[in-house]
Amino acid sequence: MRKHNFCAGPAALPTAVLERARDEMLDYQGRGLSVMEMSHRSATYMAIAEKAEADLRDLLAVPANYRVLFTQGGATQQFAAVPYNLLGPGGRANVINTGIWSKKAIAEARHLFGDVHVAASSEAGGHLAVPRPEEIVLSNDAAYLHFTANETIGGLAFDYIPGNAPGSEERGPRRPDGSEAPLVCDMSSSILSGPLDVSRFGVIYAGAQKNIGPAGLVVVIVRDDLLDRARTDMPSLFSYQALADAGSMINTPATYSWYLAGLVFEWLKDEVGGLAAMDAINARKAARLYGAIDASDFYSNPIAIPNRSRMNVPFVLNDSRLDKPFLAEAEAAGLLNLQGHRSVGGMRASLYNAVPEAAVEALVAFMADFEKRRG
């Protein structure tokens, strides 16, 4: 029996997707073999891969001048791949620090290239609100501005696209000298949670294991005018240009994960009805849980309301002695993986696309009941 899974990642997948993967496991559509057992260059597999890309493009309305890449190594590998591909001669990474994942991106760029300009940071305030647009100051040698759309651990999300005033015609953020820098976004934990204006970005990347599919796959969406500035002294597999030229098949890609991602994209299109519909569901789920937290003196979440993540809802029991019984009783009630990240403690409920509204209802009901009995 399936339980309610609030894991931050690898995260819940739609039951309908898993059912289809199960049914096709031994014999994909009468071909006599599993998708896992197919050559990535076979006509059957190429059709699977191409449909996945087409569906993703359709969902996000990806403009024609963007390439969609399916690669490996998680967002962490992109922390290296982004500067390798974009720094160019004399360029410097500019990064906004909003928490643990931004700091990892900063650390890797620094590790490889020595210097990073932190264009804004919410660290002094404990990462309870993202920097205001006017606080973001690029360096004149900014090769790009990187930000983390949604901090999975902190539960902190941008409510605007940095460098772009809402409704503005500007594409990227500007350096002090007025020139435009490409915007790079780690969207691992929020991609596909709602509609997106891809044209505002130079590069979007996302580890699959939250809203896309199984861990090990990474999707990169890159504007094609950015493909020509890569360093040469980097692993060949990191090259966006080489990946684009090879249709993401420089070598054997993570074929089965790519297939599962395709099933998730199909589910979003055909079952959910697209990203506007998904957006509305995600808004309801988040409102329901934050509403329950805010209405109680027993639970709390400290994040500034406009920056509260819809995907990851960290909360604490105001009496932390009740953490253990809360988690044990939740698990017994079929509510899994509510423990906060080991670096911060407390609780965290991740409400990714595949977490149904019924799961949130069950969680809210459990929380109310627990408070009543223990509060």
Add this chain to the structure above:
Amino acid sequence: MRKHNFCAGPAALPTAVLERARDEMLDYQGRGLSVMEMSHRSATYMAIAEKAEADLRDLLAVPANYRVLFTQGGATQQFAAVPYNLLGPGGRANVINTGIWSKKAIAEARHLFGDVHVAASSEAGGHLAVPRPEEIVLSNDAAYLHFTANETIGGLAFDYIPGNAPGSEERGPRRPDGSEAPLVCDMSSSILSGPLDVSRFGVIYAGAQKNIGPAGLVVVIVRDDLLDRARTDMPSLFSYQALADAGSMINTPATYSWYLAGLVFEWLKDEVGGLAAMDAINARKAARLYGAIDASDFYSNPIAIPNRSRMNVPFVLNDSRLDKPFLAEAEAAGLLNLQGHRSVGGMRASLYNAVPEAAVEALVAFMADFEKRRG
């Protein structure tokens, strides 16, 4: 209905493994979620990961001073990771060239570090036999000697461990000055096909998609005295030391592929009966197919008999005008993926561990029948 799948990779997996994956897809052992949906740090998943490593160690009798890593990016990523980790100051990559995959390893080391010493090559002879042991000459600045145990495309396999006379007590190959260099082996298409003396090697790596599991996972086995010579200017995820320190979980690993690899290891232990038993089966399969080819004037394979790959059997129809009907009729008879690699043409039957003897019997019977009708 499952058909006979001779794909060179991603390759056939044991039907019993796929059945188990299917049965556990929606609910792993009553936990209420799929393995794909579990935190890699959860107790349930950690037990899966640890059992997989323990079973692999058991199968290959991996000595205690070796670390087993589960990483991503295919063997191609290891073409970069090996020199990054092993070159050290002033060291040079030494590589034996036996075909397309060795050449890719050479090209990547050259791309990153400029110079590679080709310690021996079978290229002049068209890669029909591996270099003899006495032809292998290392440079005095050899940081390691790399070889490809089995060339998947050429169907050429080493019948000895380079630098080690059979039965010798030597561990690695020697430089001209008499010092020992670590031996590095790309074992992607032959690992687990039979017993192995791991202690002869410094590093063994293998992309999973032949004898281990789904594409996207890579297994690296590294002797622990080699962990301290890595460059610092490389992507953090490439560091064997960092991977070893983190139990292969620097970031989220390819959890589902790792789980499936574990199921394959269990199958090898519990169903097949270990690598000596697997070795005997693989020997019978290869003997049956090469025997049929050699007994015919209609089919041929040009590789020197001691160097014929047991895993990948390339062969040609002596009348290449019959290639298309051969492939079409084979497919109609339920024999899939017999087309040779696009770079060489002809046919190729890959006989990895998961290809049962019955598949080889069916192929041999089809080949005889086709010859009778068309020869």
